[in-house]
Amino acid sequence: MICAEAKAAEVDAAIGVFDSGVGGLTVLNALREALPNENLVYLGDTARVPYGTKSAVSVMRYAEQAVSALQARHIKAIVIACNTASAMALEHLQACYPMLPVLGVIxxxxxxxxxxxxxxxxxxxxxxxxxxxxxxxxxxxxxxxxxxxxxxxxxxxxxxxxxxxxxxxxxxxxxxxxxxxxxxxxxxxxxxxxxxxxxxxxxxxxxxxxxxxxxxxxxxxxAATTAAAVKERLAAAALLNPQKTSGQLSFLVTDGPDRFVRVANNFFNEEIAAASVELVDIQHHSSVVK
Incomplete structure (x- = not known):
């Protein structure tokens, strides 16, 4: 198996979080509460939501592409904030990114x-x-x-x-x-x-x-137990961010940023400004699943 090369993480790097859409924002809430000083990058694959009706092969391919896109944003850990992707792609992603902590919600x-x-x-x-x-x-x-x-x-x-x-x-x-x-x-x-x-x-x-x-x-x-597991893993790897100020939040979506902002109000505890949501194309990122 040939996967994207992963670089050694740094303490000021962000935690990458991905989901098929907006549901993973409930996990982001928990991470924000447990790790308020950490920088977080959230990717919602809204162009291909829902994952729950897709085949295992498709979910694995989508997950690898999502993490490949996050990896380009300088991350130190991966949180799969999606139960379907956690069930079907966790082991695959752990094999692809052995130098990064990769955690699911299952x-x-x-x-x-x-x-x-x-x-x-x-x-x-x-x-x-x-x-x-x-x-x-x-x-x-x-x-x-x-x-x-x-x-x-x-x-x-x-x-x-x-x-x-x-x-x-x-x-x-x-x-x-x-x-x-x-x-x-x-x-x-x-x-x-x-x-x-x-x-x-x-x-x-x-x-x-x-x-x-x-x-x-x-x-x-x-969500809360996942956030606690992330905190424990980062502490064990000496990757907790020592900064005293609140971490930065970044949002990426693969389709419909306006709808993402509207629907996100049902899931996230903080208001998301439409201008802060970046539309990205992740399908060009390499995927090893055939």
């Missing part, structure tokens, strides 16, 4: 779920590709072999999140319909007690999801 989410569960009955809701790949199921069972894991594809939630439909009776009815297979009545000891939000879009629906599943079910969002 393992931190699995660790958080195993810590949260009381009855070892864990549900995972995600896109079709992520559930079919069984990345969460494998990660959770690798940590807790005795766990019972149910996964349900809820791709419709992505559209709800991006349109800002986060609350209301209709939203809760849609959520209830999608989750009905995993919320079927069981004996008390078998009932679902933990639910992993296995797509970075889903935290915006967390209040509505919580009302549907009930107080007995603990929701797990991997």
């Amino acid at each position: 393992e931190p989410g699995a660790i958080a779920a195993c810590k949260a569960t009381r009855r070892k009955h864990i549900g995972v809701i995600a896109t079709e590709s992520t559930t079919n790949n069984q990345a969460y199921q494998k990660a959770i069972l690798g940590l807790m072999p005795e766990a019972r894991v149910q996964a349900q594809a809820c791709s419709l939630f992505v559209a709800l999140a991006e349109e800002g439909w986060h609350e209301g009776t209709l939203v809760e009815q849609i959520i209830a319909k999608c989750l009905s297979p995993m919320l079927e009545r069981h004996s008390p000891e078998e009932q679902l007690d933990t639910l992993v939000l296995g797509c970075t879009h889903f935290p915006t629906l967390s209040q509505a999801i919580a009302r549907v599943v009930g107080k007995e079910v603990q929701l797990v969002d991997s």
